[in-house]
Amino acid sequence: MLPGRRVFRHRRGIRALLAVLVTAAVVVPLTAAARPGIPAPAPAALAPATAATLERAYAANRANAELASRMAAAHGDAHRAAADRALAVPSRRLLSYDGRGAGRLTEVLGDLAHADHVAVVVPGSDTSLDTYERFHEAAASLYRRLAGQAPAGTSTAVVAWLGYTTPGTVSSTVLTTDRADEAAPGLGEFLRGLRALTRPDTHVSLLCHSYGSVVCGRAVAGLDVDELVLLGSPGTGAGSATALRTRARVWAARGADDWVAEVPHVSVELFGTTVGFGTDPVSPSFGARVFTAGDAGHSDYFRPGSVSLANLARIVLGETTEVTRA
Template sequence: MASRLSGIRLRRAVLSALVVASVAVPVSGAARPAEVPAPVPATSGTVPVASAQALSERYDATRAVLVAAERTATAHGDGKRAAALREFRAPGRQVLTFDGRDGGRLFEVFGDLSTADRIAVMVPGAGVSVDNYWRLRSGSTSLQRASGDRAVVVAWLGYQTPTTVSLAAVTSGRAEEAASGLTSFLRDLGASKPAARTTLVCHSYGSADCARAASGAQGADIVRQ
């Protein structure tokens, strides 16, 4: 019964307007930010054992990756990207994985993954990137606060999202590209936290990613926005 109530509570939080408003982006047709070079990350994208020590070590290692990427962006003359990366390594941020290449990939944890019994993975739709990641972060923090102390939200920016007005946004190519990475992430998460209940929260184009990934990863609920 407690598990069912927790699931209901999470689902209600997911459906809140805060999440929809913060993950969605205006249909503006703006061009994607220019891609900038970035070093090969020293950490892999796998999820470590969900102990407090292992997670702390991973977050510290990812901060070092962010420092190197910020320096590269600064040398390239992209002050906007450098400023975004500086925010990612602010005190208290828990960035599990960062890879600045090919537009950037980022997984950030909100809450204590070592003690969580419920995990929501936020998968964004079109128009979300490293440079305007605050949209995804805002939705993730709102959902985590509404879900309770034992819940964790992972912001999963694991693919190069299409621009809001583009051919890529109405075709499945980017979704197929993302699905493999999302499936791997869910499997790693399941191995790290086998007793935790996982829910995919998928916005707009991200729903296509989730549909493909869910067929390869067992045990994940899907909520589409």
């Protein structure tokens, strides 16, 4: 490509990004202000969990979700009450739960303490307590696939980590690293503590979807993670996989029908914050191991029976030579 054309495309990308940012800055405050605050209890007061105290933590957090459901119902918010109530049933394993505001929680699927392979899934924009079941179903889809694909005698677990306030898809925050900067310390703390909940030799994969990949990019340096997977990523804020400073193998995929392909891959300083996320993780210059995601749209990477889900399971199980590469 000619140098002049590269400059033109870069400037056009910046203009497009600024146009979305300005639109979001006008629209989002009007829509976000329409929902009143929902009362909820403070999180359960618990000591840091260990493998031996997991069941105690699950029970305490379920009880907290049940109380939050009653408070939301008394407030007149039937939707939030139902979302909290679904989390309070005996089958749910809530490692952490905070029903205040948009809500934050960490849920375990499977036997975390004895798993040979653990996948931690980090969601992208528009994920909250009100939309959590959609995220839960993605994690459950992966867990079912792992259970069916794992060799006999191999135990697996999936952790759905909603440990941050995600940006709205149509918002100014979704175009900046601010929410990721806020979320990264919490994700790092969780991943460092995860080893106290698993066996020392457990194979840990970090699966990051959409804006969640920005969070992971901010958090992953120096962490004890074996695989880092970037799904439908707008960028990580890093210029290359090496710049992430992780010992993990770095993977990336984008489905053929994922609209994130149209997001300009630029990063500029604007009004004291960083707008855009830089290098495309599926580009050769980034240096990730790019794998096939088929015709996946932006929300389809965990769809049952899909090419992307099969490859994700192979990565989580450490069957890396079986992954179909793009």
